[in-house]
Amino acid sequence: xxxxxxxxxxxxxxxxxxxxRPALDIVGRSRGDLDITDPSATAKAIDDTRPDIVVNAAAYxxxxxxxxxxxxxxxxxxxxxxxxxxxxxxAGIPLIHISTDFVFDGAASRPYRPDDPTAPLNVYGAxxxxxxxAVLDADPSALVIRTSWLYRLGSRNFVTAILRLxxxxxxxxxxxxxxxxxxxxxxxxxxxxxxxxRQAGGGGLSGIRxxxxxxxxxxxxxxxxxxxxxxxxxxxxxxxxxxxxTGGEAAVRRPAxxxxxxxxxxxxxxxxxxxxxxxxxxxxxxxRGLLPF
Numbered sequence: 001x002x003x004x005x006x007x008x009x010x011x012x013x014x015x016x017x018x019x020x021r022p023a024l025d026i027v028g029r030s031r032g033d034l035d036i037t038d039p040s041a042t043a044k045a046i047d048d049t050r051p052d053i054v055v056n057a058a059a060y061x062x063x064x065x066x067x068x069x070x071x072x073x074x075x076x077x078x079x080x081x082x083x084x085x086x087x088x089x090x091a092g093i094p095l096i097h098i099s100t101d102f103v104f105d106g107a108a109s110r111p112y113r114p115d116d117p118t119a120p121l122n123v124y125g126a127x128x129x130x131x132x133x134a135v136l137d138a139d140p141s142a143l144v145i146r147t148s149w150l151y152r153l154g155s156r157n158f159v160t161a162i163l164r165l166x167x168x169x170x171x172x173x174x175x176x177x178x179x180x181x182x183x184x185x186x187x188x189x190x191x192x193x194x195x196x197x198r199q200a201g202g203g204g205l206s207g208i209r210x211x212x213x214x215x216x217x218x219x220x221x222x223x224x225x226x227x228x229x230x231x232x233x234x235x236x237x238x239x240x241x242x243x244x245x246t247g248g249e250a251a252v253r254r255p256a257x258x259x260x261x262x263x264x265x266x267x268x269x270x271x272x273x274x275x276x277x278x279x280x281x282x283x284x285x286x287x288r289g290l291l292p293f
Contacts, residue, residue, distance in 0.1 A: 001200050002027060003193075004051035006036055006084065007058030011152040012098060012192070015185035016055065019193060027051065031058065036080035043087045052200045054088050055192055056081055056097045056135075059128070063102070064252050066124040073123050078130035085138035094199035095139055096192060099208075101148035101180060103129040106255025111181070111216065113261045114146070114208040121253040132208065143195060144208045145188075148260050149222075152185035153283050154290030158219070162226045166236040167293060176220035176244035180258040181212035184279040186286070194269045209265040213276040216259035220244040225277060229284040235293070 001024055007013045008028025017028050027049055034045050036058050046054070060066065060076030081097055088095040102125035103118040120126045132144050151157040165172040191211045198204045217225075223242045230236040247256070266273045274282070 002051045003196055004049045004054045006034055006056050010057055011150055011155045011185040012057040012188055015152055015189035019189055036084045037075050039083040042083050046087045046091050051093060053094045053196045055196065056084055056095065063122065063124040066127065067252055070123050073127040074130060077127035078134050081131040082134035082138055085135040085142055089139035094204055095142040096195055097135045097142060097144045099132050099144050099146040100128045101146060101258035101260055102255065104255050104258055106257045108257055111259040111261035114210050114264065121255060141206045143199060143205050146210050146260060147183050147188050148212045148258055149180045149182040150185055150188065153287040154292060159226050162223050163230050163235055166227060166230060166240040171241045172223065173243045173245045174220045174223040175247045176218050177247050178219045178256055179216055181216050181260050182222050182276040183212040184283050187213050187274055187279050191271055194271050198269065205268060210260040211262045211265050212260040213279040214273045215275050217276060225280055229280060233284050233288055
């Protein structure tokens with residue numbers, strides 16, 4: 001099976017590229033290779049590559065920057081995915097599109113299910129929601145997978161930032177009033193491959209699903225777990241500290257609660273979900289060499 005990955009230089013794209021399985025040919029295209037907001041280039045990439053399935057991991061991910069660059073956010077997160085979905089639909093190729101927990105407002109008291117009402121709090125979330133709708137309008141057979149709190153050691157994300165701050169300053173303050181489902185890019189990549197195999201086989205999923213590592217936690221407790229793994233790996237000292245703070249008035253509103261219920265897709269795919277804590281430990285075991293320090 002040949003799988004074309006757009007946004008191959010991002011966290012999920014890199015994790016997908018690292019997967020090696022017999023009869024699986026993953027062709028990655030980073031933004032420098034393919035800008036999906038260019039419809040001609042997108043159609044040509046599909047025609048040249050002739051993949052069995054496409055995974056769109058390309059996105060405008062700067063949450064704060066999106067507030068000042070609304071046009072850029074919607075171009076990258078809605079217009080580009082629409083062109084890609086139109087191209088894959090025209091070619092009869094299945095598409096998996098990656099979205100986010102930021103489509104929700106955080107008012108829930110239990111993990112969000114795929115059919116729960118959406119109400120994004122910021123431009124980034126609104127642009128990603130528009131992208132979901134654009135993809136499914138262009139190709140109703142496409143699969144949209146929402147994920148949350150994604151990380152990969154070495155990439156720009158919460159985990160790497162916490163480790164860096166603990167190494168540089170010995171302490172870090174982290175909000176304790178935001179809860180969600182941390183998700184390893186490796187876990188998401190494995191689930192995406194499982195979904196892709198189903199899609200390419202003709203019995204695939206369509207519509208919206210959620211995937212995250214199991215369970216939920218606060219940003220503060222997530223940071224404590226990162227510190228513990230960092231100490232065990234010899235990356236940070238035992239005297240480093242993580243202090244809880246309240247979110248206060250952030251420049252950009254984020255959902256206070258965004259845990260995702262991944263039960264549906266795991267059941268449908270027969271996929272064994274890891275707990276977020278197990279997935280974090282695995283990341284430190286397997287991806288330690290990806291860190292720049």
